[in-house]
Amino acid sequence: MDYNAVLDALSKWAQRTDNVRAVLVTGSAAAGDVHPLSDRDIEIYAHNVESLLEDESWWNGFGEVLVVERLANDPGPPTRLIYYAGGKLDFTLIPAGDLATAVHTRPFQVLVDKDACAPPSPSTVETPNPPKPDEVDQAINWGYAAALMCAKAVVRDELWSAKLRDNDLKDELLRMIEWDHRLRYGASIDTRYLATRMNTWMDADIRSELSHCWSRFDAADTAAALRRTTALFSRLSERVATALDLPVFDHERLISEIDHILQKRQDQHPGPTTAAAHHGTNVAEQRP
CATH class of the missing domain: 1.20.120.330 (Nucleotidyltransferases  domain 2)
Known part of the structure; x- marks a missing residue:
């Protein structure tokens, strides 16, 4: 899977989909530390998350879908882990209003931010506190x-x-x-x-x-x-x-x-x- 081409296609899809307000790349790819078999972690911020959960056709445009893991993650945001031929995209679907106050402990990259709400990306990984x-x-x-x-x-x-x-x-x-x-x-x-x-x-x-x-x-x-x-x-x-x-x-x-x-x-x-x-x-x- 050509991830550069996939992320470009994802950005274009988000730009023409009014419901989607922002797309962020998180994980190791955002920090430039990737293995040839690394997947891509994607956060999608949308006005109506439910519509993206109900109509699953949108992710078919990024490659040949092999299997899908649908995780509710209650009380957290739902995720869809899509295994494509030659690669994998992990989508986290989040209400658009949460973007401005979103907390990230690792660097991220902004693909799309229609409303200019994305907070600054941390430059380094946040240092965890000692265990209690x-x-x-x-x-x-x-x-x-x-x-x-x-x-x-x-x-x-x-x-x-x-x-x-x-x-x-x-x-x-x-x-x-x-x-x-x-x-x-x-x-x-x-x-x-x-x-x-x-x-x-x-x-x-x-x-x-x-x-x-x-x-x-x-x-x-x-x-x-x-x-x-x-x-x-x-x-x-x-x-x-x-x-x-x-x-x-x-x-x-x-x-x-x-x-x-x-x-x-x-x-x-x-x-x-x-x-x-x-x-x-x-x-x-x-x-x-």
Whole structure:
């Protein structure tokens, strides 16, 4: 997909569509930091957003549509993620009256602004505030809750459920990785969304440990990866809490409980320790 041609076509469509008052390009493309497979994030400001949601023909003019994700995002503005042959456009549809007071934490580009209402684009990415104590507490509790449920699903041989709860744990692990990195190297470090470009900012030792935190669709391998993940999650959670002078959480007790649950599977299926399972048995040795 030729994005330059697409954005030109989008601008011309917006100019001749009275309902549409402004079009902004946000995301990495607006900052000039794009990968050949990067999509384009587009904000469309319109008098009547509902009409753009009801009549979907307008986005067909920008390429061959393959699939569409229609997201309500309530209470936020609705989005339409359009997957074209060779590319993708993410449209956020916003009432025109919101443009003048819109807050952007990252640079953006103005394609169309019929009413000259767009605020100035920030020149740099806004520096986030350190996590609040309740945010850290929530991440720790949610992470371990997911780990406990993942362990139980493994013992029950409910591998699909185990993978879903493992994904919940990974969400909280990523929060810890980002917080830890910014607390150690500076709040202005841009960790991006969903660890995008993680190889450019994440420490090599963390990336190395992460290579053991995903598993095959196999109970023993899932258990081993779970142990690895909780060990890393525990270490980073402790480091974040120490940096923020927060109360100590009893990580050892949680890891012991997870091991106790996983032991039930070993009791049910006695046999030689697999190489994959062995990766996760020495959790204590991985902790500082």
